[in-house]
Each structure stands twice: as C-alpha cells, then as structure tokens.
Amino acid sequence: MTETPLLTVSNLKQYYGTGKKRVRAVEDVSFTICPEETFALVGESGSGKTTVGRTIIRILPPKGGKILFGGKDISGKLSGEERKELSRKLQMIFQDPMSSLNPSEKAGDIIARGLDIHRLYSSRTERREKVLSIMKEVGLPEEAFDRYPSQFSGGQRQRIAIARALIMNPELLIADEPVSALDVSVRAQIINLLKELQRKRHIAMLFIAHDLALVRQISDRVGVMHEGKLIETGTAEKIFGHPSQPYTKKLLDSVPVLYPEDTGSSGTGEV
C-alpha cells in the first residue's frame, strides 16, 4: 500500500516491574497500519500482543520508541486534553466482555459513557437516540438499554463493548482477542459484525488473535510476535503462503488450519 499510514509504531518497548523482576514484554516492535486496513498480531500466549495494544492506546506509557497516530506523536506524556482527543479516534475492545463492562451500570449507560465524557449531546432524548441507533447497528434490541451486563449472553456483551467503542467514531480500533472468550457458535457472528462495521465506517483495525484461521480470513497484513519481538510482517497471503521465518512456519504447522466458509449472515441475533 502506498497510502500514508494512520499508525506508525517504531521501536516500541514495554516492561513490567522494575529491577531484577523486570519482564521485557515488548522489545523494539515496529509496524504501520494504513487507514481502513486490518493488521493482525499473532503469536503464542505471553508473546506480548496485549501489551502492544495497551501501550498504543496509552493504558500503559511506552518505555521507549515512538508512536505516530494521524501524524501526531502520542508516545510522550499526554495532557488531559490530548488524552481526550486521542480517545475520539482510537478505541479498544477487550478480550473478556464480562470483565470489561461495569456490572453496576445499565447497558445503555455503558454505551453512552463516551458521549457523557465528551458531552456529545444536548438533551437526554438525544443521548438515548444516539445510543439506540448504535445499539441497532450492532444488533442489540431496544430493551437491552435498561438491562445490566449480567443479564446478557457473552456474545451480546461483546456487542455492548463494540457499541461503546464505536459510538466515538474511531479511526482505529484495537480488538484484543475479541472472540476468544466467546462460545464457538457466536464467534463468527461477532467477527462478521466487526468486518461489516469496519467496512461501513472506514475503520482501521489492529486485530490481536490466537486463531490463525480467523486471522487469515479477516486481515490484510499480519505481524508475528515471539517473546516480545515482531519477527515477521507481511501480507496475509505471504505469511500464510510463504513464511520466511522458521518460527512462523512452526506456528502455522502447530494448528490444524481450517478454512471455514465465510458464514455470510451479518448476525444480528444469537443462535
């Protein structure tokens, strides 16, 4: 691709702990993501994928390297204003939709949180309408507005989390294993929903996953992580067809690669 990248990460470093107990979770990771592109990060458990995602969205301050987002350096110390501005363009979906939703708030209020923070409405009615319209878009029924997270299925909870992120109209969405905590039967629905929303809203996506078959199905480019380092990046065809690194080959061989049919339906309800 020849476009100017939306996100440029160069030599990103992240550690946990200090002194002897320091864990080098991410070391010198560099990659780019172009507008509307899906870039997947794959790698075994503990390879640092989540850490990369959380550092980019600045839940964790980077310990080294540079993050350019929309041409702006966001790797330094951010002021409250800069943080707020960033949150309008960069959003995240977490792995476990049970722990990422506040159990004491109603779904409608959880989804409206971004609107509340950025004061994006002038009346309660407008707030409700905005929430209901995004709920419809992610396939949640209107009655869901007044229910608590514990009253939903896993798939529906992830739809709430997606709605909460999308209500900000982000340019880049970080999805950290968005379906791995879900029942196998609803995974395809959530993936299709994400793809559809991405196409409709022209969002770029950093997709973190274990499931290589899934990655092959939805990503344009892939980065392979191993022990905190990004050892190979390339288009999905190249990584899956002609991996250049022995580790990538091993990773590909270790999973029975299935090519599930694209299940077509955009899935607005649970099976």
Added chain:
Amino acid sequence: MWSRFKRSRGAMAGLFCIALLSLFALIGPALSPYTYDEVSLSSQYLPPGAPSEEYPGHLHFWGTDELGRDLWTRVWMGTRISLYVALLSVLIDLTIGILYGVTAGYYGGAVDLILQRILEVIQGIPTIVIVTLLMLVLKPGLVSITVALVFAGWINLSLLVRAQVLKLKETEYVLASKTLGASDLSIIIRDILPNAAGQIVIMAMMSVPGAIFLEAYLSFLGLGIPDPMASLGSLINSGFKSMLLYPWLVLIPVIIFVLLVVSFNLAADGLRDALDVTLGTSEDR
C-alpha cells in the same frame, strides 16, 4: 434497587423497626407528663404500669428508677442519643472514610504511603486515651463522643475502601473508561464506588453497633453522657446494679438496645443484596 430491597423481608423488618424506634424516640417523651430528669423520692422503684403520684390519671408505663424518674421517658431520651451516635458514625464513615480510602487507593504510591503511616499513628492511640485527653479541654457529653468518633471511627471503613479501590481500579472496565477519556473523578464515581457500595454500606452499618457501644462504654467511665441525661448504654449500666430486685430497669433498655442493633444489621444485609446487582442475574428477566 429499591424494588430489590423491598423483596427482602428481613431488611424490611429492620427498616420498619428503625423507623418505629426513631418515631418513639421523637414523640415518646412527649407522651408522658414527666421529664427525663424529674426526681420524685416518693415513687422510687415503681414497677411498670404503676399509677403516678404527681400526675393523677397517668401511669409510669415502664416504672421508675432509684430516684423515681420515669423510665419510659428516660429510655426514649436515651434512644435519641443512640440514634444520634448511629447517624453520626455513618456520616463520618461515609465522608472521611471514603475520602481517605479513595485517595489512598486510587492515587497510590507516595500519597498512599504517607496516608497509611498517618493512619497507623491514629490507630495506635487507644480511643480511651484520646477521650481522656479531650476531657482536659471539653466537658463530658455529646461533644466529646462526637470528637472521639471523628477522630478514629472511620479507620476500618477507610481501610476497606482502600482495598476495594486497589482491586477495582485494575479492572478492565476501568481501563475501558480510561480509553474513552474519562477523568479520575468520573471513574471513581461511576466505575469504582458503585461496585464497592455494597461493602461500604455494610461496613458503615456494622460500625453502628460499635459506635453505640463506644458511647455506652464512655458513659460507664463517666466520660460519656453525664447524669441526669441518659443514653441506652448508661441506663443499662445503672440498671445492671439492681438487676435482681428491679429487673425492668435493665430489661427494658436492653430490649430496645438489642432491637436497635439487630435492625441495623438486618437493614445492612438487605441493602447489600439490593446494591449487589451482579447477584441479581435472573430475577429481573
């Protein structure tokens, strides 16, 4: 939340009892012609239901004490004091305890370290020492009990709040709020406190009996409510001395005291269940 609370019979009974006791504490003394400190040496140790000598046609519902003072009036005046102490301890828990705990837990690091050291120092001084020192500047009475509670009554709750905040601030829904640009205040108010509310309420409610006991203890040492004013604690203490001969002098204040304490516990339990939305999975479907 209210609908959940209503569903719990124990909690409703507790709340009803607290309301009833409060009502009587308010109007009880006015229902009899006597004042709490009216001495009548001709009517000492009258049993419950005895007719009054000074006011023909009136009864001493609950008898009289060693100075001929009307027990009904004195018990309800004492209940007022206990309720005041209860209210005060809840208010102190909810303000100082939460503020201190949230600040220490949420900001952590050096702030937490300093706050915890200060707390240890306060905790190290026995309440009785504080109260005795207070006596040098204050007269025994409600003011000194209030100051004692303000000084040390909130420590347990602040420790609980701190622990809860430390745990909750690492949750993914707090991280999600951060990625949405939420301020610290908004995270504390919407994400952290509501999820700690159940624990906080129980703890605050459970500190009530302790505070009532503290008052009784101080009264016993002559550092609490001074005679002729009475609290439930001081009534039980003085009634205890003549328990075998005049059992009503201790039984009646004890019954009211127990009712009060049990009601607060029941209400605390009900409130916890009502606040704990995560428990109510299937009820509302």
